[in-house]
Amino acid sequence: MAKLCNDEVAIVMIPLPAQGHLNQLLHLTRLISTYHLPLHFTGTTVHLHQARTRVQGWDPLSISNIKFHEFPTPCYENPPPNPNSTTKFPSQLMPSFHATCHLRHPITSLLRELSCSNKRVIVIYDSLIAWVLQDAPNIPNVECYSFRSLSAFTIHSWNKPNSVEENDGFLKNLPSMKDSLTLEFLEYSKVQREYRKNVSSGDLYNSCYEIEGLYLDLLSKGNSTGHKQWAIGPLNPVKPFARKESRKSSICIDWLDKQEPNSVIFVSFGTTTSLSDEEIKELAIGLEKSQQKFIWVLRDADKGDIFNGKSRKIELPKGYEERVGKRGLIVRDWAPQLEILGHVSTGGFMSHCGWNSCMESISMGVPIVAWPMHSDQPTNAFLVTEVLKIGVVLKDWAKRDELVSSVEVEKCVKRLMVSEEGDEMRKKAMELSKSVVDGGGSGKEMDSFIAHITR
Structure with a gap:
């Protein structure tokens, strides 16, 4: 050039x-x-x-x-x-x-x-x-x-x-x-x-x-x-991350290195979403019952100034982290999303479908469990699931006032992570990723x- x-x-x-x-x-x-x-x-x-x-x-x-x-x-x-x-x-x-x-x-x-x-x-x-x-x-x-x-x-x-x-x-x-x-x-x-x-x-x-x-x-x-x-x-x-490319060691990447390919679902709802205590409880139970490995970024949405003021302490069901043991990793701070999505062990992404997250997930070849929250996210979720066919819907926007149940969480996680349909979506996501990268x-x-x- x-x-x-x-x-x-x-x-x-x-x-x-x-x-x-x-x-x-x-x-x-x-x-x-x-x-x-x-x-x-x-x-x-x-x-x-x-x-x-x-x-x-x-x-x-x-x-x-x-x-x-x-x-x-x-x-x-x-x-x-x-x-x-x-x-x-x-x-x-x-x-x-x-x-x-x-x-x-x-x-x-x-x-x-x-x-x-x-x-x-x-x-x-x-x-x-x-x-x-x-x-x-x-x-x-x-x-x-x-x-x-x-x-x-x-x-x-x-x-x-x-x-x-x-x-x-x-x-x-x-x-x-x-x-x-x-x-x-x-x-x-x-x-x-x-x-x-x-x-x-x-x-x-x-x-x-x-x-x-x-x-x-x-x-x-x-x-x-x-x-x-x-x-x-x-x-x-857009290239999958090598360890040497990371500026500093991350507990998430260290944990992912020990998992099988495509065995982990990454759960994160971005920087503008705060789940209620009820939603957190149902999501926690659903992830536990799915028996799938997961990384869950459990944090509140950003304030206008993220460096000032206290953050809410988010509680999980009693004994939860002990029960899920080594199968789940709870992250309560900033997580390296790009590196997680680019890791070979990550096989799915439960997301709010913000466009930034969608593009990162698509470019890394990772299919999505869609739980839109606001703004353009319902439309992005439609694009991912109905147009590109590389995701499943967890929260139907028409039912936005209803609580997402643990049963629905379990069903959608299994559908993406341990089914022929999920495997096909992963294959399609990887093909789309390759065309985007190339x-x-x-x-x-x-x-x-x-x-x-x-x-």
């Missing part, structure tokens, strides 16, 4: 301060770094610390052409998550989202400074933080590209265009958006959408044509603005995007 001139084009990354969003843009920064362009990763002080602390698969300190810009924000409320809320949406993060409006002026100053010493300044911003760029159109050599953290399938289905494909069959059975988002977040999103209209020169997707070709094409055809789009995923590292968008599509911005 020819080395590009560093003083012609600079790139500025602006993530939304939530783990799944921070993670995707940080991985994208890593991919762009190989093109030898100067990179500037911006954000609040606390959230940049969070992103760098939790990154997996590579060390951000090892990339010399990434400069981190930490901007302080005024104090905001930092409420704990409510595991008993009537909705699973992480409302506790909203104060930190609203606080990002204070990034407008420092980011504008950075863009003006960079515009004086570069032919072009390229801004890649999370589509949910567009309001910080309202001054960008006044800087002549700044171009802004919206990063869409959702799947193309979700965006297409939420837009509900009158397409032949939609009228043709199974898409009529898509889960409802009802109760997946709060009114406060919908209003916040509406504001960002209005600002996005004025600044965006194109869209980037953490996806690829091997996974979502039809829906990426439909989005392109339905694009009335003429904006270009690039499917540059998967953004996460031909995914982080190659040719990324080359196309870089060629466009350095034209």
Whole structure:
């Protein structure tokens, strides 16, 4: 790859301060770094610390052409998550989202400074933080590209265009958006959408044509603005992990090393979900009765500031860990999800179906037990189970108000881990993984995007 001139084009990354969003843009920064362009990763002080602390698969300190810009924000409320809320949406993060409006002026100053010493300044911003760029159109050599953290399938289905494909069959059975988002977040999103209209020169997707070709094409055809789009995923590292690639030893990986291939189901619901005590009890019993090996990440959802405030102490049924013994590993802190999914012993993933987790699971060839909680997760679960056919449904979104029973947990875990149907899904997931790794968008599509911005 020819080395590009560093003083012609600079790139500025602006993530939304939530783990799944921070993670995707940080991985994208890593991919762009190989093109030898100067990179500037911006954000609040606390959230940049969070992103760098939790990154997996590579060390951000090892990339010399990434400069981190930490901007302080005024104090905001930092409420704990409510595991008993009537909705699973992480409302506790909203104060930190609203606080990002204070990034407008420092980011504008950075863009003006960079515009004086570069032919072009390229801004890649999370589509949910567009309001910080309202001054960008006044800087002549700044171009802004919206990063869409959702799947193309979700965006297409939420837009509900009158397409032949939609009228043709199974898409009529898509889960409802009802109760997946709060009114406060919908209003916040509406504001960002209005600002996005004025600044965006194109869209980037953490996806690829091997996974979502039809829906990426439909989005392109339905694009009335003429904006270009690039499917540059998967953004996460896609090679199975060797021990030497891990930055530090992990109890999870040490434990997995002792298990048989495809014998372990990984249970994790991301950083925005808190299970109630009842849900935890039923899940625990279901995993125990399934008699399958498991790693269970048992932790509360993130607060707006993960480094401040106490975390809830989550209780398991009395004597539970002693009963499951060496068959189950309970992790109550941050777990190396990419390494776990990439381990040969991992044969399944019980997931909330956040798009970040879906892409990681697909790229590692691991089928999914789908338990969607909020936002785009019900639609992602539909994509995984009904379109790609590499997963089973544990929680039907139409029954979102009902408690998932231990019987249902046991049944779904066994269905994925110890049945011919589960074996077939594993085979299909591995085939999809191979096609993604061999031909995914982080190659040719990324080359196309870089060629466009350095034209």
